[in-house]
Amino acid sequence: MLKREFTEEQTLFRGAYRKFLQQEIVPYMEHWREQGIVGREAFLKAGKLGFLMTWPDEQYGGMGDNDFRFEQIIIEENQYALTGDWGATTHSRLVGPYLSRFGNEEQKQRFLPKCVAGESILAIAMTEPDAGSDLAGMRATAIDQGDHYLLNGNKIYISNGINADVIIVAAKTDPSNNPRNIGLFIVERNFEGFTHGPMLKKMGQKGQDTAELFFQDVIVPKSNVLGDDAKGLSYLMEGLAEERLISASSSLAAAQKAFDITLNFTRDRKLFKKSLADFQNTQFKLADLRAELDMQQTYLDQCVKALNHNALSAVDAAKVKLLSSELQCRVVDEGVQLHGGAGYMDEYPISRMFTDARVTRIYAGTSEVMKLIVARDMYKDETLPFIDRDLP
Incomplete structure (x- = not known):
């Protein structure tokens, strides 16, 4: 795969966040899943170490760096650590920016510091x-x-x-x-x-x-x-492109993780005295997915670059959200199939990843709505009765 572009600071940030997850989140994740809720202490610990809402200015407790790649790293590492159902990014990058974009100074002073510290959850x-x-x-x-x-x-x-x-x-x-x-x-x-x-x-x-x-x-x-x-609808529309990029980043990172799990499993699983990885059917299926994953990662990273330059369009955000969520569901489905009966057991991560994936084609705008947005752009000079012009 082509080399991805992260700064030295971001690479160090990735290593520190990965260590934080292994020490403070992973050991408790199974308990939190059983409870149906992550403990509030997770937000407090992340806030204390600067892993929540990195973008607010220093006067509000943040790093003052709005580069989306910091959140992209957090999203990716959460998926790789199988802690993607922790709502840190919902708090930090999906909701938090509304306070910055549309809040006045008094509101920023009142809410942002506690949100950055993890004392108030959004x-x-x-x-x-x-x-x-x-x-x-x-x-x-x-x-x-x-x-x-x-x-x-x-x-x-x-x-x-x-x-x-x-x-x-x-x-x-x-x-x-x-x-x-x-x-x-x-x-x-x-x-x-x-x-x-x-x-x-x-x-x-x-x-x-x-x-x-x-x-x-x-x-x-x-x-x-x-x-x-009276302008809330336009405010929501303004935030939807980034929300869909967040969703796409999460989907693609989860797909990458599911692929790695499946690849390793096929090397170990024996069938007719051979490794499952020795069969051409397995190789071809995984080769197709590997190519798609790498292609979509390149496109997604370009969308991140566009967002950082305030140039990510609603149409491009819809495309990357549509493709990433659909690909995630294909990867986890193939992963379960290649795991055989083990893929249906929750003790194997691929089982949980399969059920986690299904909602990604629904939230942040369904796949059908994403297709309508792309189609509306294709036919924007024509009258199409089946396209609702009021759709986001």
């Missing part, structure tokens, strides 16, 4: 039972009451939903006259009227706490509104 609440990829279809409302907003509604499938201390909630602010007016509201754990349901039981990624959140007449002070209360 979540974002967009998805509703009837509004997933179609964000404009949400029903939650936040009505201006003069000195505060009154928030009502519920959100579902929220990552970090139990652990979160600070949740950015998307809600309509003028549902009668302009239903596309959406605001982003900072809801804190102790707000009266805010509750969460029990942890949702999932097919995979069991260490990531996921919950449904309920908001009943929650009073949100004006000081907890991010930016313009």
